[in-house]
Amino acid sequence: MYHGNILQERWRSGSGNDGAGGGRWQSPQGCPALVLNADYTPLSYYPLSLWSWQDAIKAAFLERVDVVAQYDREIRSPSFSMRLPSVVALRQYVKPSQNPAFTRFNLFLRDRFSCQYCGAKEELTFDHVVPRAYGGRTTWTNVTTACAPCNLRKGGRTPAEAHMLPHQRPFRPTSHQLQENGRAFPPHHLHATWRDYLYWDTELEA
């Protein structure tokens, strides 16, 4: 089945339409594949782990993934045709890193993209709970998410001085905790074949 030049060949669009798209014509660009780990859980919830159709097909040919579900959409080359993968699963389990990187995105994700003082979801910034002027460091355990107005209000004061306590004490999250928080942020577009893999345990709880 594997053809050495398959990836270099020029693909042509098929005429199939996507079942979940109400018969609307979709370009291959609109057909990303959800990437699952070898245990069939998403590699990442937020941002959702998606590959372009080209990457998904390439990985399938290289036998790095199993195709779990497909779009109706088909692509053809002179020697081959296949339906675009909508869900792929890695053959080799990727262990999530135990210590997520201390990044702007991960910090907001830990705090569920909400101000830890008032709950606002807009104008998010960082706040040093113990101000830098007091020796507070830029670490997981001293930085929290604050909206700009709260940040301004707290200024260079400690929580005690400002009478402003963050809802949760800043902590170093695990990858699992970030994944769990990420599940609260479903993307705008969810293909029908993705749902089983994104929310299966939620549905079992219901």
Ligand SMILES: [Zn+2]
């Ligand atoms: Zn606020």
